[in-house]
Ligand SMILES: Nc1ncnc2c1ncn2[C@@H]1O[C@H](COP(=O)(O)OP(=O)(O)O)[C@@H](O)[C@H]1O
């Protein structure tokens with residue numbers, strides 16, 4: 001049923017930890033085609049008819065189920081725009097694994113722009129994992145522009161883990177979220193850029209109801225000549241709690257711009273922003289060298305830990 | 309065996325001239341021995357440890373490990389030759405777990421239960437610590453004990469401890485003495501150098517070296533040197549010294 005070559009399988013392992021067909025509902029998209037799809041009794045995946053993409057409907061009360069929707073691209077010069085909409089029923093508790101791997105050995109740019117919209121019902125819990133990975137030594141760039149929109153009903157909770165560690169040349173990530181009363185959003189972003197890569201990550205989180213909370217934390221490493229921009233804005237429109245944090249290691253000739261943004265439109269909004277950018281502390285490297293590592297090995301351990 | 313031959317270390321000072329932090333220090337740490345280095349704060353003890361481990365390079369003199377001249381070697385090479393160093397101020401790492409650090413120290417793919425053994429040896433309840441990150445959530449005393457555990461895991465032929473007692477409470481201090489006593493009894497072809505102000509630690513040393521203003525003020529067998537130090541800043545009872553504020557003596 002799944003016809004994937006070795007490179008495509010490797011990409012799937014990198015972005016979705018998939019070694020074989022996943023359990024639960026899934027759709028695997030390979031070079032703009034569906035390479036396999038399965039719905040379950042509680043989770044229905046249907047292709048959109050007007051544009052490219054999927055509708056994923058999760059019935060209310062669905063517990064401990066997962067949806068995998070990885071994307072792999074191995075054809076140089078492919079450019080696609082995909083809309084995936086998630087309708088997550090009340091009181092459900094699910095894990096959604098997305099992610100995109102691009103292998104580009106050719107001369108032309110390959111680009112995947114994925115727009116994900118989440119409509120999260122009352123008291124539903126979602127864990128969303130999205131990994132990006134690029135490989136291949138072609139001159140063509142590997143470009144990923146994920147757009148994420150989250151609409152959270154009362155008492156819902158969304159935890160997002162976004163990881164991009166290797167091989168993506170250009171990223172503009174845009175995430176917006178609207179939270180009603182008692183809703184909770186946690187974002188953990190981990191990013192490493194190298195070579196001439198560019199990564200821009202923009203968040204706009206609106207805390208609209210009483211007791212809503214958001215915690216957006218980015219850990220990143222910029223090496224070589226790469227550039228990163230982290231722009232996180234939280235808007236507090238009610239009695240709420242918001243926290244954003246950008247913690248970055250800068251190396252070589254890397255550049256990082258962190259833009260803190262807090263807007264309180266209610267006297268009971270409590271908002272905090274933290275940002276720190278710096279090179280690896282010299283004493284950390286020295287310590288690991290006294291344990292027998294070379295300077296390069298020490299740096300690698302420190303970065304691996306930092307991005308864990 | 310470690311030999312320091314006429315080691316000096318100078319740094320440029322603010323006025324553009326040279327400041328001599330270590331002055332013509334010669335010292336031998338024979339195999340199977342525990343040497344304690346003591347002396348007033350600012351005397352150059354930590355600098356001496358950094359010179360031995362390669363973090364600083366002497367401006368004069370030679371350092372020999374088991375007869376081999378290691379003066380030109382860097383930190384990594386010296387570590388691989390068997391020099392281990394527990395920092396006076398252990399380093400914190402975001403994201404690196406206690407287990408990772410002990411595994412790196414051991415240089416092998418050790419199991420969790422091996423790592424736990426090292427933690428238990430330094431009096432830490434291993435299960436509570438292996439998965440913790442070596443970050444700001446650990447107290448100074450916990451960090452110091454983890455630092456010692458990494459040396460136990462590393463099994464160096466020369467172990468250098470810089471004020472291992474600092475920040476450790478009285479109860480744990482008891483345990484620490486046992487750790488060093490045990491190390492002292494089990495070393496054969498390896499040796500230990502401990503920088504300390506603690507009378508109880510000086511008490512288990514074979515030899516004591518007093519460093520003052522960067523120079524050797526005294527050195528010799530424990531029995532000869534220790535009596536003259538008792539009650540001075542170089543050797544104090546644990547009740548006084550374990551106060552976190554350095555030098556602020558508090559009665560028990
Ligand atoms: N790299 C350096 N540059 C300038 N001064 C230093 C340097 N390293 C140490 N010192 C100075 O040398 C003296 C000895 O320091 P240290 O070795 O830390 O003493 P101790 O460990 O005995 O308290 C202190 O006055 C300290 O400020």
Ligand SMILES: [Mg+2]
Nearest residue numbers: 353354355396
């Ligand atoms: Mg010192």
